[in-house]
Amino acid sequence: MVNQSTVNDTASLAESTSTCSNISSSPQPIVDNVAKRVKLILAQATATPSELHSAALEVIDVDVDVDENDVAPPAAEQDDEADLNTLKKTWRSAVYSFFKLDAVAVQYHDGRLVHFFPCGAHKCKLPSGGVRRFQDSRDKSSTTNLRHHANGCWGKEAVDLAFSGGKVQATSGSVFSAFARKGQQPVHHTYRMHTSNEVR
Numbered sequence: 001m002v003n004q005s006t007v008n009d010t011a012s013l014a015e016s017t018s019t020c021s022n023i024s025s026s027p028q029p030i031v032d033n034v035a036k037r038v039k040l041i042l043a044q045a046t047a048t049p050s051e052l053h054s055a056a057l058e059v060i061d062v063d064v065d066v067d068e069n070d071v072a073p074p075a076a077e078q079d080d081e082a083d084l085n086t087l088k089k090t091w092r093s094a095v096y097s098f099f100k101l102d103a104v105a106v107q108y109h110d111g112r113l114v115h116f117f118p119c120g121a122h123k124c125k126l127p128s129g130g131v132r133r134f135q136d137s138r139d140k141s142s143t144t145n146l147r148h149h150a151n152g153c154w155g156k157e158a159v160d161l162a163f164s165g166g167k168v169q170a171t172s173g174s175v176f177s178a179f180a181r182k183g184q185q186p187v188h189h190t191y192r193m194h195t196s197n198e199v200r
Contacts, residue, residue, distance in 0.1 A: 080106040080113060081106055084104065084106050084115060087115075088101065088104070093143050093146075094162040094163045094165075095143045095146045095147045095150055095159070095162070095163075096143075096146070097120075097162060098119070098120050098121075098146070098149075098150040098153070098154055098159070098162070099117040099118060099119060099120050099130065099131070099146065099150075100117075100118045100119075100120050101117075103118045104116065104117055104118070105118075107132070109132060109134075112134055112135075112136050113134070113135040113136060114132045114133065114134055114135065115132075115133045115135060116130055116131070116132055116133075117130050117131045117132075117133065117146060118130040119131070119149065119153055121153040121154060124153055125152055125153050126149065126152075126153075130149075131145055131146055131149045133145065133146075147159060
């Protein structure tokens with residue numbers, strides 16, 4: 001069963017293509033494109049219902065979690081993994097000890113190649129959980145961003161000790177000395193009521 005409105009639409013398109021070709025020859029590619037569309041619509045309109053139902057349907061699988069900007073060609077991804085494995089052998093700085101080197105991953109961020117270093121801290125202070133090192137820049141082997149992140153998550157003292165090669169002490173002080181009061185005066189308690197500003 002052919003829909004009458006479809007036939008009318010295709011007839012009007014066919015008339016418009018003939019009038020466009022008579023107007024001028026400069027928009028010829030547009031006219032050819034419209035003529036191809038008209039032929040396609042006419043072929044669909046004249047097809048029998050059995051031909052329409054017997055046509056093979058294609059299933060399109062859409063992965064919601066994959067970002068369009070983070071997709072790379074599979075062959076390039078394998079080469080990048082191989083490059084990462086060769087680079088791991090050259091990483092000698094002490095700053096790498098603050099990251100999970102066995103979990104360093106190759107990623108693409110906005111179409112740019114990135115090595116992602118996951119932080120080795122139990123609870124990383126960044127929402128990303130690590131550091132991205134872009135590989136298309138001149139300082140792709142710089143460890144400054146890794147050191148800055150390690151200072152934030154592990155503390156400057158721990159990072160400096162790792163770089164100096166010194167022996168880490170079990171404790172750097174007692175809890176009591178950290179919270180001890182300054183001076184030798186005894187603590188005075190007051191029974192005066194707080195003002196409204198002090199209550200806030």
